[in-house]
Amino acid sequence: MHARPRQRRHSARDLETILGxxxxxxAPFDLITMLAEVxxxxxxxxxxxxxxVWLYDSAADELVLEVATGIKPVRVPAGAGxxxxxxxxxxxxxxxxxxxxxxxxxxxxxxxxxxTRCMLTxxxxxxxxxxxxxxxxxxxxxxxxxxxxxxxxxxxxxxQCAVALQRVRMTEAVIEGEKMRQELEMxxxxxxxxxxxxxxxxxxxxxxxxxxxxxxxxxxxxxxAALDQGLLVVLGDATGHGIAPALSVTQMQAMLRxxxxxxxxxxxxxxxxxxxxxxTLASDRFITAFVGMLDAEAHxxxxxxxGQGPILHFQAALGSCARYKPTSFPLGAMHLSALRPMVTLPxxxxxxxxxxxxxxYEYHDSGGDQFGEARVEEIVRSHHGASMERLSATLLDAVHxxxxxxxxxxxxxxVLVKREPAPAGTHRSFxxxxxxIEAIFAFTSEAFARQGIEPEFLPVVDLAVExxxxxxxxxxxxxxxxxxxxxxxxxxGVEVTLTDYDVEPFDVTQAPDADIELPLEQRKPGGLGxxxxxxxxxxxxxxxxxxxxxxxxxxxxTRAGRPDAGxxxxxxxxxxxx
Amino acid sequence: MLAIDFGPNDxxxxxxxxxxxxxxxxxxxxDQVQGKVTxxxxxxxxxxxxxxxxxxxTQKRLMAADGKLRLSGVSRHLRDIFEYSGFxxxxxxxxxx
Numbered sequence: 001m002h003a004r005p006r007q008r009r010h011s012a013r014d015l016e017t018i019l020g021x022x023x024x025x026x027a028p029f030d031l032i033t034m035l036a037e038v039x040x041x042x043x044x045x046x047x048x049x050x051x052x053v054w055l056y057d058s059a060a061d062e063l064v065l066e067v068a069t070g071i072k073p074v075r076v077p078a079g080a081g082x083x084x085x086x087x088x089x090x091x092x093x094x095x096x097x098x099x100x101x102x103x104x105x106x107x108x109x110x111x112x113x114x115x116t117r118c119m120l121t122x123x124x125x126x127x128x129x130x131x132x133x134x135x136x137x138x139x140x141x142x143x144x145x146x147x148x149x150x151x152x153x154x155x156x157x158x159x160q161c162a163v164a165l166q167r168v169r170m171t172e173a174v175i176e177g178e179k180m181r182q183e184l185e186m187x188x189x190x191x192x193x194x195x196x197x198x199x200x201x202x203x204x205x206x207x208x209x210x211x212x213x214x215x216x217x218x219x220x221x222x223x224x225a226a227l228d229q230g231l232l233v234v235l236g237d238a239t240g241h242g243i244a245p246a247l248s249v250t251q252m253q254a255m256l257r258x259x260x261x262x263x264x265x266x267x268x269x270x271x272x273x274x275x276x277x278x279x280t281l282a283s284d285r286f287i288t289a290f291v292g293m294l295d296a297e298a299h300x301x302x303x304x305x306x307g308q309g310p311i312l313h314f315q316a317a318l319g320s321c322a323r324y325k326p327t328s329f330p331l332g333a334m335h336l337s338a339l340r341p342m343v344t345l346p347x348x349x350x351x352x353x354x355x356x357x358x359x360x361y362e363y364h365d366s367g368g369d370q371f372g373e374a375r376v377e378e379i380v381r382s383h384h385g386a387s388m389e390r391l392s393a394t395l396l397d398a399v400h401x402x403x404x405x406x407x408x409x410x411x412x413x414x415v416l417v418k419r420e421p422a423p424a425g426t427h428r429s430f431x432x433x434x435x436x437i438e439a440i441f442a443f444t445s446e447a448f449a450r451q452g453i454e455p456e457f458l459p460v461v462d463l464a465v466e467x468x469x470x471x472x473x474x475x476x477x478x479x480x481x482x483x484x485x486x487x488x489x490x491x492x493g494v495e496v497t498l499t500d501y502d503v504e505p506f507d508v509t510q511a512p513d514a515d516i517e518l519p520l521e522q523r524k525p526g527g528l529g530x531x532x533x534x535x536x537x538x539x540x541x542x543x544x545x546x547x548x549x550x551x552x553x554x555x556x557x558t559r560a561g562r563p564d565a566g567x568x569x570x571x572x573x574x575x576x577x578x
Numbered sequence: 579m580l581a582i583d584f585g586p587n588d589x590x591x592x593x594x595x596x597x598x599x600x601x602x603x604x605x606x607x608x609d610q611v612q613g614k615v616t617x618x619x620x621x622x623x624x625x626x627x628x629x630x631x632x633x634x635x636t637q638k639r640l641m642a643a644d645g646k647l648r649l650s651g652v653s654r655h656l657r658d659i660f661e662y663s664g665f666x667x668x669x670x671x672x673x674x675x
Contacts, residue, residue, distance in 0.1 A: 463626050463659070516663060520634075532663055535662040536658075536662065
């Protein structure tokens, strides 16, 4: 075997050659050019007839000879032949007579018709001690063999070549990554370009959608568009990584818009787009999608959801969210034969439809805890009065605060549709007469409808209003002023105030209860009204102003106050005698 | 509005809203009935204390003559009102089916 060449002074000519080669290697070549440059430099410096450079593929543990651009490279396992032996041992191998060396494969010569005499094989190891490849030079010019001087020169050259080659390989890897990044970016641009440029203006509604792409992957989309059929509401989330999901949601969104523009109804559009996607998407791909259509005149939102859920319906009258599951499997998973009926949500004043991609629900902090549905519902409950743009920002802020720096791994999409609440309250004044009662009931029922107050509270409100109003008619006979009634929705219920003008004080809250235990003969209808009010409403307050001679009686009825419209917190006590 | 009249089998059928403005009309009708009377309340949407007063007055008059007023078809909401006012102890009440 051959020991490392002894150090020897290089001649000035040698140095000049090597430096020239070094500067040539510094130019930013592509890999094929760099390989040719290295071979040419080796031939020149070592005065050899031919040369080649094998690159080491560490993943395959093979050596690869790039023949020319576009031609399949030659591969040999590391360890095989002289090239392989050199790669394994990482040592220079100087063979003066190849045909005498058992490691030499004469087959190459046989195929090419070339006659290899002597051969210098040396490892290309970069300055981080990484094996880059193996360089071979054949047949020293003039018929001689490679000597110690050549070995030393070759070793110096090899170090330069290794670094240059490694640099080019890494540059190419970066360029390849950059190319993929650019392709992804282009797919993202396409994906983003189909999102609504502005939110559709719909009288009586506040509509908002936003999309926050993750860095690398994700295939969310949304759509909010005023069409002939109504307001189209879409949220889609395609599975998979890279470019494909971004493009397939874009495709779905375009197909949906097209279907609706051609006059399809919700069922047809959902079914046809599903079937088309089932035909065209790769068999392991699908898109979870919510497809809704809002009839803003009837205030009904119809939807189908292919695997997209939960769908939250914030009900302002209740102050809480109803949750809906998907109506079908994800779009494109398979053909739809039977489709379950669509879901129809009544959008009452103040109600909000929330469709959020799982990028929100499943956003996890560094500990792996997910943001989850409960947090979303809590935010909606406490911020439903805000604009939808504001609510969306509040949600995203909460997600980021929760994540505490954990990266966003999936696209985040928020789609919000809110029916504007009625003005906070409604009021009207009524002539001090029993004849006003019918008009009062018309007013309460209209105010309930307009403000989206839970209708089951209406009988209780009517009863309390009637009792208080008739008291005013009966007992404040000195006043001729009209009685004003204010009715306003409050969280989970309703608040009503009756204002009586130019009257003496009479605190209804202090009036004694009727004695309902008396035998029939002794019972009188008087006092029953206030007795009933106190049992049916959550709270009742009385205020009197001496200056203005006004009395104000305010009562509240909410879901939280009583389990039902009148059922019985006090029943036990009243039936104690039974 | 309120409607009150005899139905089949001498049952008195009351429907609509029995409020303070309508109680006089209801009272005028019920003042004519005698004996054991069933009041079909399945169409009665609403009753206030004024309406309860009408029923109370009628019951007192009928029971004094060995008759009585029985309430049928009483909705959940009305039943709450009757219970809160103790009227469930004064009237035989048959809930709405």
